[in-house]
Amino acid sequence: xxxxxxxxxxxxxxxxxxxxxxxxxxxxxxxxxxxxxxxxxxxxxxxxxxxxxxxxxxxxxxxxxxxxxxxxxxxxxxxxxxxxxxxxxxxxxxxxxxxxxxxxxxxxxxxxxxxxxxxxxxxxxxxxxxxxxxxxxxxxxxxxxxxxxxxxxxxxxxxxxxxx
Numbered sequence: 001x002x003x004x005x006x007x008x009x010x011x012x013x014x015x016x017x018x019x020x021x022x023x024x025x026x027x028x029x030x031x032x033x034x035x036x037x038x039x040x041x042x043x044x045x046x047x048x049x050x051x052x053x054x055x056x057x058x059x060x061x062x063x064x065x066x067x068x069x070x071x072x073x074x075x076x077x078x079x080x081x082x083x084x085x086x087x088x089x090x091x092x093x094x095x096x097x098x099x100x101x102x103x104x105x106x107x108x109x110x111x112x113x114x115x116x117x118x119x120x121x122x123x124x125x126x127x128x129x130x131x132x133x134x135x136x137x138x139x140x141x142x143x144x145x146x147x148x149x150x151x152x153x154x155x156x157x158x159x160x161x162x163x164x
Contacts, residue, residue, distance in 0.1 A: 017151055
């Protein structure tokens with residue numbers, strides 16, 4: 001196992017995307033935490049983010065509704081923020097709803113962390129971690145295109161914040 005940002009990474013259960021981007025952590029944070037700034041980049045195009053709710057506090061609601069190119073909405077059950085450290089760490093889970101209430105079932109329960117570290121002059125070391133309860137969940141998330149999808153979304157985030 002490897003430790004990243006205090007998370008023990010099990011390669012059988014966890015997916016990790018690490019990159020350095022030429023955008024300051026403050027801008028990455030803003031893009032991840034303000035709904036109006038999430039909509040332009042959160043889903044790999046041609047998908048879009050139809051709805052987004054952010055109650056940025058531990059126990060607060062995190063909800064996204066993705067829209068397919070055909071107009072079909074794909075709501076995710078409202079998740080819950082676990083840890084909020086401005087411009088450094090954003091951790092949420094799809095296994096709990098707002099107020100830490102357990103969610104029954106769910107398509108893909110996982111916990112996600114976005115870790116931001118300043119890098120050089122105006123850059124960010126960006127790490128996204130998806131933690132799963134079992135190998136089947138990790139395999140399902142990988143098959144859904146975790147690395148490609150989250151990587152494309154990060155590219156879109158960088159492209160978007162450079163327009164500010």
